[in-house]
Amino acid sequence: MLIESEFTFDFPPEVVYEGLLDPDVLASALPGTDRLELVGEDRYEGEMEASVGPVTAARFSVVVELKEKVRPESFDMHVDGKGKAGFVNGIARVAFEETDGGTVMKYRADLQVGGRVASVGQRLLESVGKMMSKQGLEAVNRSIMERQAPTAAVAGSTDLEVSSPSWPPATRKERLRLFLVVAILLALVMVLLL
Amino acid sequence: MSHDTTFAAPPAEAPARPRQVGESPLRNEDRRLLTGEALFVDDVHLDGMLHAAFVRSDYAHGNVKSVDLTAALEHPGVVAAYAAHDLGDYWEAGPLLVPPPPIDDLEFHAATQVPLAKGKVRHVGEPIAVVVARSPYEAEDGAALVEVDIEPLDVVSDLKGGLEPDSPRIHDQLESNLAAHVIQRKGSWEEVRERAHRVIKRRFWYDHGASAPMENRGIVANWDARSRELTVWDTTQAPIPIRNGLAAMLGLPQSEVRVIAPFIGGGFGPKIMMFYPEEVLLPWISMRLGQPVKWIEDRQESFFATTQERGQDHESELAVDAEGRILGVRDEFLCDTGAYNPYGLTIPINTQCTLLGPYRVPNYHSEFRMVFTNKPICTPVRGAGRQHGVFVMERLLDRAADELGIDRVEIRRRNYLTPEEFPHDHEIIYQDFKPLVYDSGNYAEAMDRAVEMIDYAGFESGAGAAARSEGRHVGLGIVSYVEGTGVGPYEGARVGIEPGGRINLVTGVGTQGQGHFTSFAQIVAEQLGVQASDVEVVTGDTARFGWGTGTFASRGAVVAGNACHAAALEVRKKVLTMASSVLGAAEEDLDLAEGVVRVVGSGESISLGELAALANPLRGAVTPGTEPGLEATAYFGPERGVTASGVHAMILEVDPDTALVRILRYVVVHDCGRVINPMIVEGQIHGGVAHGIGNAFYEELVFDEGAQLLNASFMDYLLPTATDVPTIETDHVETPSPLNPLGVKGVGEAGAIPVGALFAQALENALDVDGFEVREIPLSPNRLFELMRDAREEG
Numbered sequence: 001m002l003i004e005s006e007f008t009f010d011f012p013p014e015v016v017y018e019g020l021l022d023p024d025v026l027a028s029a030l031p032g033t034d035r036l037e038l039v040g041e042d043r044y045e046g047e048m049e050a051s052v053g054p055v056t057a058a059r060f061s062v063v064v065e066l067k068e069k070v071r072p073e074s075f076d077m078h079v080d081g082k083g084k085a086g087f088v089n090g091i092a093r094v095a096f097e098e099t100d101g102g103t104v105m106k107y108r109a110d111l112q113v114g115g116r117v118a119s120v121g122q123r124l125l126e127s128v129g130k131m132m133s134k135q136g137l138e139a140v141n142r143s144i145m146e147r148q149a150p151t152a153a154v155a156g157s158t159d160l161e162v163s164s165p166s167w168p169p170a171t172r173k174e175r176l177r178l179f180l181v182v183a184i185l186l187a188l189v190m191v192l193l194l
Numbered sequence: 195m196s197h198d199t200t201f202a203a204p205p206a207e208a209p210a211r212p213r214q215v216g217e218s219p220l221r222n223e224d225r226r227l228l229t230g231e232a233l234f235v236d237d238v239h240l241d242g243m244l245h246a247a248f249v250r251s252d253y254a255h256g257n258v259k260s261v262d263l264t265a266a267l268e269h270p271g272v273v274a275a276y277a278a279h280d281l282g283d284y285w286e287a288g289p290l291l292v293p294p295p296p297i298d299d300l301e302f303h304a305a306t307q308v309p310l311a312k313g314k315v316r317h318v319g320e321p322i323a324v325v326v327a328r329s330p331y332e333a334e335d336g337a338a339l340v341e342v343d344i345e346p347l348d349v350v351s352d353l354k355g356g357l358e359p360d361s362p363r364i365h366d367q368l369e370s371n372l373a374a375h376v377i378q379r380k381g382s383w384e385e386v387r388e389r390a391h392r393v394i395k396r397r398f399w400y401d402h403g404a405s406a407p408m409e410n411r412g413i414v415a416n417w418d419a420r421s422r423e424l425t426v427w428d429t430t431q432a433p434i435p436i437r438n439g440l441a442a443m444l445g446l447p448q449s450e451v452r453v454i455a456p457f458i459g460g461g462f463g464p465k466i467m468m469f470y471p472e473e474v475l476l477p478w479i480s481m482r483l484g485q486p487v488k489w490i491e492d493r494q495e496s497f498f499a500t501t502q503e504r505g506q507d508h509e510s511e512l513a514v515d516a517e518g519r520i521l522g523v524r525d526e527f528l529c530d531t532g533a534y535n536p537y538g539l540t541i542p543i544n545t546q547c548t549l550l551g552p553y554r555v556p557n558y559h560s561e562f563r564m565v566f567t568n569k570p571i572c573t574p575v576r577g578a579g580r581q582h583g584v585f586v587m588e589r590l591l592d593r594a595a596d597e598l599g600i601d602r603v604e605i606r607r608r609n610y611l612t613p614e615e616f617p618h619d620h621e622i623i624y625q626d627f628k629p630l631v632y633d634s635g636n637y638a639e640a641m642d643r644a645v646e647m648i649d650y651a652g653f654e655s656g657a658g659a660a661a662r663s664e665g666r667h668v669g670l671g672i673v674s675y676v677e678g679t680g681v682g683p684y685e686g687a688r689v690g691i692e693p694g695g696r697i698n699l700v701t702g703v704g705t706q707g708q709g710h711f712t713s714f715a716q717i718v719a720e721q722l723g724v725q726a727s728d729v730e731v732v733t734g735d736t737a738r739f740g741w742g743t744g745t746f747a748s749r750g751a752v753v754a755g756n757a758c759h760a761a762a763l764e765v766r767k768k769v770l771t772m773a774s775s776v777l778g779a780a781e782e783d784l785d786l787a788e789g790v791v792r793v794v795g796s797g798e799s800i801s802l803g804e805l806a807a808l809a810n811p812l813r814g815a816v817t818p819g820t821e822p823g824l825e826a827t828a829y830f831g832p833e834r835g836v837t838a839s840g841v842h843a844m845i846l847e848v849d850p851d852t853a854l855v856r857i858l859r860y861v862v863v864h865d866c867g868r869v870i871n872p873m874i875v876e877g878q879i880h881g882g883v884a885h886g887i888g889n890a891f892y893e894e895l896v897f898d899e900g901a902q903l904l905n906a907s908f909m910d911y912l913l914p915t916a917t918d919v920p921t922i923e924t925d926h927v928e929t930p931s932p933l934n935p936l937g938v939k940g941v942g943e944a945g946a947i948p949v950g951a952l953f954a955q956a957l958e959n960a961l962d963v964d965g966f967e968v969r970e971i972p973l974s975p976n977r978l979f980e981l982m983r984d985a986r987e988e989g
Binding site for chain 1: 252253254338346494497498898900902903904905906907909910
């Protein structure tokens with residue numbers, strides 16, 4: 001299954017690339033992610049919970065590996081998610097392009113989805129996934145905006161807790177955590193987009 | 195309606211008997227069914243009964259790296275859990291249910307299903323482990339805790355791709371994914387193609403679907419060590435072969451295994467499949483744990499774990515002369531058997547043979563390749579490949595009619611076999627391993643009646659023209675088909691009269707809603723001079739009758755029906771012999787009616803119950819060489835199958851904007867030989883047509899390229915509802931079969947067979963768009979919209 005879509009951020013690629021990797025931003029934008037661990041270089045393991053139509057509160061363990069990283073232009077994400085409700089695996093290519101002071105993020109995922117998520121969730125996956133991924137990426141965009149102008153209140157972002165005043169993230173550890181959360185976001189997006 | 199028009203009446207000198215066969219009494223089984231007293235498998239509740247749940251593969255193809263039952267076994271309520279390696283020597287691939295027929299140069303590679311996947315999974319839903327618990331809920335929770343590690347493998351999801359040299363291989367022991375390659379020939383297609391006036395060539399895709407019975411599968415197994423009896427309640431269409439197989443697998447004598455197929459909410463073919471993994475495992479588990487175990491399939495499971503029937507890709511040619519007479523047909527197709535092929539070649543052989551239809555086809559080249567794919571197992575579903583063949587032939591004839599400017603009814607008439615041409619040998623081999631020889635038929639008469647009922651002659655200028663002048667898109671379709679039914683090998687029945695006068699009939703075939711309790715009772719009642727409601731019928735319990743094969747191939751009425759008839763005749767003979775002796779009158783002077791034997795012309799009489807008591811005395815001497823009681827067992831095995839036939843016609847309206855359809859009229863003229871019970875025959879036809887409408891326009895198993903089924907629920911897999919199935923107007927032509935004493939033919943699948951071809955023709959007639967041609971089934975509003983759009987764009 002091939003999924004192609006794009007999303008436009010209001011910030012240049014360097015900011016988006018780093019911003020996408022901020023765990024505090026992404027955790028709040030991502031429903032259902034409750035455990036993320038860095039288990040090796042560019043390899044993360046996490047758990048998430050998702051509901052798609054009749055498949056409710058399905059838990060997935062997800063392994064994500066980032067490869068072919070070209071900062072701030074692109075990365076490949078290898079996803080292997082498994083749960084009682086099925087599985088998702090495949091590769092997503094994510095690319096960032098500058099446009100009028102903003103960034104177009106294009107993603108193209110070649111995925112295999114199986115089990116109950118595929119067999120009974122199919123009809124709802126696309127609409128639910130599109131809505132949730134759009135909301136998630138919009139929340140990321142707003143969060144970056146808050147980080148860029150920490151004193152300016154941003155409408156509609158009151159549910160996002162801003163815990164770190166420093167931007168961009170200073171330490172390597174923080175940056176790794178950011179990668180991890182981006183990976184999980186995209187994995188969820190892919191699961192939901194199907 | 196007209197019944198019994200051709201069946202010979204009894205000789206005039208025979209005493210008149212109240213007729214039972216040919217009447218439509220209320221069904222004997224309906225009181226139990228409608229008042230909730232009928233026993234279904236899920237109604238079986240036993241002390242200490244455990245419940246099983248299966249862990250199934252999410253992957254269509256993969257290596258099973260590990261199966262960890264630890265967490266499941268620790269779950270409260272879980273009693274046991276097993277994976278393939280726990281089965282030891284009991285783990286064995288299932289039997290090849292139908293070996294290939296004797297066709298020259300046939301290539302066949304068997305690969306049958308296994309109880310639990312070992313090493314490899316080959317389709318989504320293949321069972322990997324089974325968890326047994328005190329309740330079904332705990333069993334399912336336990337199953338969710340089984341950790342299965344599967345390494346995904348590349349998947350075979352399409353037929354052509356599966357035969358490519360670089361395709362992933364599903365069965366390592368085989369050289370490729372080719373399951374079979376079969377060619378059947380008659381005459382010389384090559385020669386006739388050269389001299390044909392015209393050759394029509396088309397490619398067709400015909401897919402079938404799930405059987406979708408109201409009741410899914412279910413099994414209860416109970417091993418009682420003290421009485422040494424294994425009792426298995428099973429939603430099977432074949433209780434006796436299941437008993438025989440289980441006894442062999444478990445090392446028990448057949449007498450210690452009792453299989454009961456109680457009331458079953460629809461079979462439609464997949465319940466004749468054996469042995470399902472669950473059927474093999476539940477009895478084994480019950481013997482191991484010494485407790486009864488139940489498993490009831492849920493609806494989602496059913497989409498994977500119960501067999502289904504799927505698509506065929508045909509490349510077909512029809513050669514005709516200038517008058518539209520068929521000179522020959524060439525048909526090559528690929529068919530899908532899924533991950534295993536336990537049912538052998540029944541589906542494609544049915545397609546190959548049924549394609550010839552009611553027509554005279556002097557030259558035929560038919561070739562198919564059966565392909566293993568990583569999809570659930572294919573076995574027959576109502577129609578069993580016949581609709582695929584009918585679709586090809588009827589579509590080719592429609593095109594020939596268009597191209598030659600011949601009326602579509604007329605082109606069929608010109609090619610029908612005439613009543614004088616029977617028996618007609620098509621010179622190829624049928625699914626029962628016998629030559630495809632039609633026993634009898636009267637195809638033109640069925641067409642004439644259908645033409646009259648649907649007002650074919652008046653439609654174009656009358657109702658059709660009127661609707662079109664209002665801007666509506668209304669079309670008429672009319673197609674023919676045959677159905678090979680009533681194949682062997684045999685069935686049996688036992689008829690007995692009890693001292694109280696009660697009449698018992700027991701037969702080995704199981705019942706899934708066909709009305710056996712009534713039709714079989716009518717056959718017996720006719721011979722014993724009683725009412726159908728006086729006959730107590732038992733079916734599908736191996737302890738009551740242990741010989742037989744099962745309910746499939748539209749054979750119940752033909753094979754079991756004639757066994758009932760034979761047993762009833764034997765009992766009738768015993769009754770008259772005994773009454774003659776007791777009443778001191780010649781048998782010719784006796785009349786048996788209303789349960790009483792009377793001496794014609796005198797007041798003397800004796801009831802069947804009294805005779806039965808006398809036939810089983812407590813004291814005194816009996817005549818040496820006689821049997822006690824008024825009871826007889828008889829068997830019937832037909833020489834070969836009998837060929838039923840019919841014509842379906844409909845008027846259909848299409849909304850060109852939404853591509854939704856509405857069936858305005860539906861006519862079926864059917865010939866199943868002598869009709870035992872017109873109401874039941876019509877009911878079978880109605881149900882079949884509903885299945886056919888689903889197949890034509892609603893039902894489709896949608897798989898992605900990874901062989902994942904994407905619509906495994908009734909939210910997405912659409913069945914026709916009551917509002918989609920029109921009132922069906924029926925009529926019968928009765929051409930008795932010379933191959934059995936009752937003169938009957940089967941009718942169970944007939945309604946479903948020609949509906950795809952009928953839809954296609956009616957849609958083309960309704961839309962009348964240049965280039966709009968239906969070459970595939972199933973359709974749907976979406977697909978029909980695309981076909982209309984493509985035709986308009988090309989036009």
